[in-house]
Amino acid sequence: MLTYRAVQKLLDSVDCSPWGTACGRTMLHGRTAPGERREPLYTPEQRARRDASKWTLVQGILAPLQFAVFLVSLGLVLNYLATGHGFAAATASIVIKTLLLYTIMVTGSLWEHDVFGKYLFARPFFWEDVFSMLVLALHTLYLVMAAAGIGSPRSQMLVALAAYAAYVVNAAQFVLKLRSARRDSRDLSSAAAEGRGRPGYAQ
Structure with a gap:
C-alpha cells in the first residue's frame, strides 16, 4: 500500500x-x-479572479468525483481482463468516466478563461492542457470503438486502460500545480507576516 x-x-x-x-x-x-526565483503560478489579479470564479468550485467538486469513478471503473476493467466477466459493467463505467471527463474539460476551459483570459493553453497550464488533449483523444477513441463495435472487447478494454494511464499522468500534473499554488499562498502569508513585524509597516 x-x-x-x-x-x-x-x-x-x-x-x-x-x-x-x-x-x-x-x-x-x-x-x-539555487540562484533562481520561482515564478508564482498566479498573479494577484489572477488569484482574485480565480477566487471569484464560480467554476473554481465546480472544478473542486468534479475532480475528486471523476477520480472516484475512475477507481471504480479501473477495478471493473481489470476484473473483466482477468476473468472475462463483467463486460457490460466495465463498459458502462468507462462511458460514465468519459462523460465526466468531457464535463470537466468544458468547465475547466471556462475556468481558465475566467482566470487567464484564454479557454485553453494559458501559459501556467500549457503542458497540462496539451496532455489533456491526449487524454481526451484516447477516451474518445474508446467511445468510437465501443459504439461502432470496432475491435474485440478485450482490445476495447486495453484502449480504455491506455486512456486511464494518460489520465493518471494528467491528474498528477494538476495535483502538482495545486501544490505550487498552495506554496505560493504560504509564501504570500509569510511575507505579509514578516512585513507586519517590521517597524513602520502600514496596515
Whole structure:
C-alpha cells in the first residue's frame, strides 16, 4: 500500500520534470533551484479572479468525483481482463468516466478563461492542457470503438486502460500545480507576516 510519504516522494520526482520548468517553475526536490526565483503560478489579479470564479468550485467538486469513478471503473476493467466477466459493467463505467471527463474539460476551459483570459493553453497550464488533449483523444477513441463495435472487447478494454494511464499522468500534473499554488499562498502569508513585524509597516 502506498503511504502518504511515498506518494509525496513520487510527486516530488515528477515535479522535477520539464513540465514544471516549461511553466516557469524550476524545482529541485520541492525547492527552488539555487540562484533562481520561482515564478508564482498566479498573479494577484489572477488569484482574485480565480477566487471569484464560480467554476473554481465546480472544478473542486468534479475532480475528486471523476477520480472516484475512475477507481471504480479501473477495478471493473481489470476484473473483466482477468476473468472475462463483467463486460457490460466495465463498459458502462468507462462511458460514465468519459462523460465526466468531457464535463470537466468544458468547465475547466471556462475556468481558465475566467482566470487567464484564454479557454485553453494559458501559459501556467500549457503542458497540462496539451496532455489533456491526449487524454481526451484516447477516451474518445474508446467511445468510437465501443459504439461502432470496432475491435474485440478485450482490445476495447486495453484502449480504455491506455486512456486511464494518460489520465493518471494528467491528474498528477494538476495535483502538482495545486501544490505550487498552495506554496505560493504560504509564501504570500509569510511575507505579509514578516512585513507586519517590521517597524513602520502600514496596515
